[in-house]
Amino acid sequence: MKKSLLTVLCLCMAVSVFAGGSKEKAASDSDKLVIYASDSFLSEWGPAPVVFPIFEKKYGIKIESRQVGSTGEIVNLAIMNKENQTADIIIGADNNLLSTVLKNDILVPYKPEGIEKVKDDLLFDKTYHLIPYDYSFFALVYDSNKIKNPPKSLDDLLKPEYKKSLIVMDPRTSSPGLGFLMWTVKCKGEGYKEYWKKLMPNILTVSEGWSSGYGLFTSGEAPMVISYTTSPAYHVEYDKIDNIKTVLFDDGNYMQTEGVGILKGAPHMEAAKKFMDFILSEDFQSEIPLTNWMYPVIDIPMPDSYKSAPVSDKPLLLDAEDIDKNLDSWLDGWLKSTMAK
Amino acid sequence: MKLKLENIKISYPGKFTLNADLELKQGEFHTFLGPSGCGKTTLLRIIAGFNTPDSGRIYLDGKDITDLPPEKRSISIVFQDYALFPNMNVEKNIAYGPETQHWPKDKIKTRTKELLEAVELPGYEKRKIETLSGGEKQRIALARAIAVNPALLLLDEPLSAADEKLKASLKAQIVETHRKNKLTTIYVTHDQEEAMTISDRISVFRRGNIECTGTPQEIYFKPKTLYTAKFVGQSNIIEGTVSSAGDLVEVRCTQGQIFKVQNRSYKYSAGDRVTLFFRPECCTAANGTEDNIIKGRIVDRIFYGRFYTCTVQTPMGLLTVYDTYPFHMDMAECSLTVSPDDIILFSE
Amino acid sequence: MKETRLPLLFLFLIPFLLLILFFYVPVITVFMTGFSKEGLVSVLGDSYCRKICLFSLEQGALSTFLSAAIGFPGAYILAKYTFRGKGFLKALITVPFVLPPIAAVLGIVLLIGNNGIINRALMALTGAAEPPLKVLYSLKAILIAHTFYNIPLFIRFVYPVWEKIPKSLYEAGRSLGAGKVRLFYTVTLPWITSAVVASCALIFVECFMSFSIVLVLGGGPQYSTMEVEIYKLARTTSHIAKACALGGLETLFALVFISIYTAAGHREQRYSGSAGRNEEVPLKSLSMAHSIPALLYVLFLLLYVALPMVTIAFNSFTGNGRWGLSGGFTLNWYTSFAQPVMYRPVLNTVFIAVSTVICAVLLSLVIAAVISRWPKGSFLVQIFFFASLAISSILLGLGYLLTISKLGFRPNGKILLVAVHTAAVLPFTIKAVSLFYSRINRRCIECAQSLGARPLRILWTVKLPMIKNGIFTAGIFAFAVSAGEVNGALMLSPEGFTTMPVAIYRLIGAYRFYQACAMGTVLLLICIAAFYAIDRLGEVSL
Structure with missing residues (x-):
């Protein structure tokens, strides 16, 4: 009894050490996108589990997300990594963080497809560094x-x-x-x-x-x-x-308007631009109301509960x-x- | 030669330095005797392999085992606190050695049973350690140690925690075990009576050195050093000066008392300061014709059953003598004698 | 013995390297990044900072005093008496460790809050329109929450030591004419002082760094600890220097108490050499005058610790689509465990916790061996490992972010998480294991050696069984801390890998309050079951 118990424990140990390492295979670099997002965005009950697969299927690009905590912490991390940016996209920096983001020069401007559909008063960053995706x-x-x-x-x-x-x-x-x-x-x-x-x-x-x-x-x-x-x-x-x-x-x-932007020095710039376009598409926007519990930035039919x-x-x-x-x-x-x- | 210790040295700065040379014969029951802190347990631990000597070699059955770890020496040990494994029952404790050596299961079972019978605890297989009495623990520890037929059995003060009655029965157990198994055994004790009654040979320790080695009889009656003489048993010691040395040495003591002593070494010459030593039992009542007549007065008598221990006031100081049954000395003036054969001389 | 030394030395290095890598590197990175004289001046010159420093100390001291005072009889009863359900009580008082602060706060609020069970019951009974019991959102509420966590901790630390006072000491004392009071001062108190001091120091540090409990239950920033301020400062890069300075100050305070904790633990080991076991008396055998207060206390303890948790469980069966506690009975939240989003966190938590237990126990064994072989250095070794208690999780989190950003790559999240949990529990597990390790009878090991057993067989057949209880205790702590840990899990776990406490946070964040209660209940049940099993296992075979 005692021996078998210890054997099981040792097995668990071995599994715990090796299981993690072997599973994560690095996808080839070109079809990958690395995203910093807040905990709530990436949560099981947040938008990520719904919208990321849609994007991956549509473009054949694998998303690797890194959750950091609150949006403030994400911006912090992006600033700290400025010289050596490993991520492409940052999701969740809101209007309150805009000046921090601009001052630290961590984003590159990009005017995504469909930006014209966004109501003008939601475009809180007229320089197109941060593009609103919900509010x-x-x-x-x-x-x-x-x-x-x-x-x-x-x-x-x-x-x-x-x-x-x-x-x-x-x-x-x-x-x-x-x-x-x-x-x-x-x-x-x-x-x-x-x-x-x-x-x-x-x-x-x-x-x-x-x-x-x-x-x-x-x-x-x-x-x-x-x-x-x-x-x-x-x-x-x-x-x-x-x-x-x-x-x-x-x-x-x-x-409160939440925005998404491309990080300066992003290793996967092309994929990042595609993601920015995707953000303003109906595929993405229509999921926002019932996953992130915010309003979409483009005009789409809203659920009754709204x-x-x-x-x-x-x-x-x-x-x-x-x-x-x-x-x-x-x-x-x-x-x-x-x-x- | 079963065990040979060659120039073993280990020093404990500030305490003592241990030096040992010793040979043990096959089947010998050898005792390390000495006061606590004299190095006897240290030497035992060196033999077992728990301590490493600074220099010197240890040979067991002619093989150099100095650098072998304890588990490869085939030397079993029984400690004073028994050190039974508290997490195992009696059977598992005894079977520990055989299991380590991968004996077949049924052989282990027979061996355990046989040993439990030998130590007079049959049927104790499933008992838990904490339910055993001190004496029972001791027996189980002994059984565990001999289960694998070790080349050498070490016993580290195994009886010091037992009371008198238990001591006697355990001692008998140890002697019996030794007699039956013919195991070469080293026994560590500070109790000289234990040493005398149990051993084939005794090594007397003094501050890290083996003072002398010999049979109990040699140690008792013909001690090689004054320290041994004093440490073992009761002794009478008188100081004097050699006045002449022939086949008999004549020693003059205070108040003109002359002792004649058998000359064993022929190393004394007139004028040497010497110490005379004899055991109380060598001292008997004189009838007036013998050599070495001592006059004195009995000042104290203690009754021990078969004999009295008498303290005698003499010109040379207090002497101890035994008065054996039938008693014939009163609390009064007396005249004693010691045979020249029974007196041993030590030079200063 | 010589031949085994080299691999052993190598083995000894692993825990040190681990801790340097997962604790010292990030922490030193933080301090290097922003620790400066100006930072310190800016902190000490700020009247608000001074005020919260004082309040942090004040509420810490109060919480510690209350936890110790209320826990003391509990330690006595558990050490001296046997009674039905003792095993369960022992398991129960370990459970608060796993409860993430948010769940504990909710449990307490649901119990004694304005709309809590007790208030609603009282209102129904008396017909009062206003909730009669208003203790929350004040210093009192902070103290209630802290004692909820720390009375069990105090008991858990003190009773195992108390229980080991040899009966003979009392008998010797009594034969010399000492009465009960004198025996207490001359025998009991000296023996348990170290454990009491150590647990008080630990409780103080935990309360001193308490964060969400103080803020929510205190009712606002008038009751705030240094930790809140550090959190605020660390959120923006421009204030990292000040955050580090404040963090440094906090660490300094905490280090003082950690040293007390370690030193006390050190002293305790001296006592443990002569440890025996006192005789446990069935509570039933006492006279009414003695047994009734004891029973009442046990009942009180049971309620105090269990009720907030029971309330969470109660809530997990309600709220079937309706609002507030008026909702009817439902199993909806439990049937939702059929979905991967709900059952995966359970599996993940068990996986991480079990891995942590294994790593922590193995490393603690190694360190216990180091300490036993190198008694002079053991104080240093312990300080080295215990320092992790003095660093706030926010500061450590900041350190990880800084370090990872410097490294430029991210190590495997699961391994990282297990490593972080292991580093966090090592102080406790080392203490538990080394206490038992130091009690191993050397002669038993020598006997085994002389009977031909090799070191591995000795470890397996003699050493491990002898320190089994220490290993079990360590295992329980490791499991509890790992299962309840939130910050590391939030920060480090790889995508899609959620542990139960994190899931609780996220569920509440996603408005799923009752589902969160269900998740919390399952977490509690798993832990109670695990501790009960471990406790039984430990007692049956020794």
């Missing part, structure tokens, strides 16, 4: 069973009836958190600090990431959470419930230069306001 709005998401009278504006949100009812994310560690901070900066200007001070009594907790914050919301801790206008669509599509709703604010909603995900007609955006210059001081101001208590 959404940060928004208040609430449970209509508990909140009968949802706030209609940032100021509404300060009402005492929402005491300890809101979950937000830390802008230092999460992109919806940062988006909400920018939203307040955009609307309130320097008054954002005052706004946050007044908002604090209504905040139940500040989570480090969207996942844990939305998890708290899902488990019923608070009836309101900062998320995306597209969030309710998921619950309609899969949970078959319609009490999770979002509301468009009178002030407008801050927009009736619950209204598009803001008052998109808010801060200037990329501005963000780059002031981000640290905004974060500082936010920190001071929230810690004041």
Whole structure:
């Protein structure tokens, strides 16, 4: 008994050491594409498992993806590897990261086929380094069973009836958190600090990431959470419930547009260009709503569930230069306001 | 020659340096005797192969085994703390050696059974080690050590943890085992009585050196050094000066007492300072005609059953004598004698 | 003996090389990249940084104190008494190790949150409109989460040492007229001090570096640790220098405690030389006055550790298309395990964890052998291996990215992942194995040698069986840490290779909250089963 157990263990050991090495055969260089993407994009429930095979089949190019973590970390890695770039494509750098990307000169501009189909106000990079592939709005998401009278504006949100009812994310560690901070900066200007001070009594907790914050919301801790206008669509599509709703604010909603770009020094430039074209094709775009839970950037028929995900007609955006210059001081101001208590 | 130690040297800086030359005959039961920390266990471990000597060679059955690892020496060892494998039962412990040598299964089984009978623990095969008493553990350790018929059996203070009664029975067990198997055995102990009763020959250790080697009788009655004489048994020691040396040496001690001693070496001449040594049992009551009459007074008597140990006040100091049954000495003045044959001289 | 030395030396080098490669190279890369005087000044000159340094220390100290204080009776009961379900309790208190922080947070929230089971029950009973129990989103909540993790850790560390106090010491003490209190101070306390100090140091380091628990349950940035700040700074390249400086500061703090941990472990080994085993008394045999508090404590411990996990399990059966906890019973989330996306992470986790166990145990054996042969250097050896505890996972992650970018190629992800997990568990496994290794009776090995057994046979038949319990303990820790590890798995695993904790994160990220609960439940079940089996195996044959 003992011996057989140990034999099995030793076998496992041998397998574990050798299995990994033998399987990964390097595909020949010309028909390969290396992609940096965020964890959520590459996740089993994200777009990658659906759209990558379509691309591979269509062009006969094998995709090798490298997940790095959040989008911020991807950009970091691309910058660190600048001198010795091994990847071709970077997916997920959003409008907030644009100035970082441009300043560090890690991308080459490319105007993909079909760019004309993209709505003009979504082209957040007029130099074509980052091409948008999806977008959404940060928004208040609430449970209509508990909140009968949802706030209609940032100021509404300060009402005492929402005491300890809101979950937000830390802008230092999460992109919806940062988006909400920018939203307040955009609307309130320097008054954002005052706004946050007044908002604090209504905040139940500040989570480090969207996942844990939305998890708290899902488990019923608070009836309101900062998320995306597209969030309710998921619950309609899969949970078959319609009490999770979002509301468009009178002030407008801050927009997040995610982009994709070709890295400077990409070893597989031709394949990378094909991928950029693919991004704007219907094949790719039609998968975005139900996998990445964002809006597509071209006009295509939307799933029914997206009736619950209204598009803001008052998109808010801060200037990329501005963000780059002031981000640290905004974060500082936010920190001071929230810690004041 | 079964075992030969040739110029074995190992030094422990700050402690002692071990020097050993020794030969063991086939089937000999040899004891290393000495106080603790004198190097006897170290020498045993060198023979077993656990310690490597700085220099010197070890031969077993004429073969140089100095550089062989312990597992290739065919030398078994029994430790003071038994060192039975706690993870195996009795049978597995005894079978360990034979299994290592890939004996056939049924042969191992017979051997185990036979050994358990030999150590008077039949039917103990499946017992777990922690259920055994100290004496039982000792027997199993012995059985385990001899299971493979080793060329040499080493016993490192195997009885020191046992009580008196257990000691006696285990000692008998060891002697019996040795008698039956004719195994050449080295036995390490600090207990001289154990050494005397069990051994064919004894090596007395003193700070890393073998002081002398001999049969128990030689060691006891004709010790070659004063250290051995003092270490083994009880002794009477008197100092004096040689006054004349012929076939009998005459030694003058304090207060004019003269001792006549058989001259064995003819190396003494008049004027030499010497030490006289004799065992208590060599000292008997005098009837007045013998040589070497000592006058004294018994100042203390301790009863030991078959004999008294008497302490006698004499001009030369206190002497120890035995008064054997039937008793004839009182707590009073007495007159004793020692035969010149029984006195041994050591030079200073 | 001489002939075996060369290959042994070679073997000894493997763990050192491994750790240098997978730990020291990345960490040194980080420090080389950005560690500077300006960085340190910028950190220490920042009032916010100073404040979170203080808070990190404060909540760490509080958590440690509470974990030790509450865990102490538990260690006593497990060491002294036998009772039905003890094996299960022992397995259970190991399980929190595998729970990724996000799952632990959710478990606690689902239990005692505003909409948690307890509050809803109380509201139903009293008819109150507001949740009566409001402990979350405060320092209290942080402490609850930290004690949930660390009471078990404390018990797990202390009771095996306590259990080894020889009965004879107490008997000697009593024969000399010592009463219970005096016996405790003169016998028990000196014996377990090292284990208590070591586990406290470890708990402190873990709480000091705690990240998501502090942020979420604390309720916001007024309760924040240095780790959050490092994370924030490390996200953008322009701040890497400051991140490294803060990381360096954090490492410095942690190193102090790691040294205490190691030194205490060192002292413990001296005691273990004379270790015996105390007599375990059935709890039933005690008088009511003694057994009832003990039973109550065991019950409390059971609930405290198990309830957050049970709540996760409970949730995994609900939410059938409806919202909140009002959802009815469903097995939907479990039937989804028929899909590869769900069952692959299970297989992957088991595969990685088992590989980690094997690597960690083998390497620990080698290192234990080094320590036993080179006792003077053992402190250095341990510091060398234990330093990995002092480096935050974020800093290490940064190091990997920097190193990989310098290397220009990516090693096989699975091997890398096993290596990283192995490096992470080595401090624990070395401790467990070397403790038992140092207790091996040398004479047994010499006996085996003299009976003709070669080194390999001795290892197999004598040494391994004698340190079996150490190996099992090490195995449990390795399995637990590997199965629950998130950061390395997120960062290093190759495409399409997902472990269960990562899957939990992703499921929540993909709005699939209840499916995540199901995944968490399966993770917990696998671990409980594994630990229970290992525990039984360990006791049956020794």
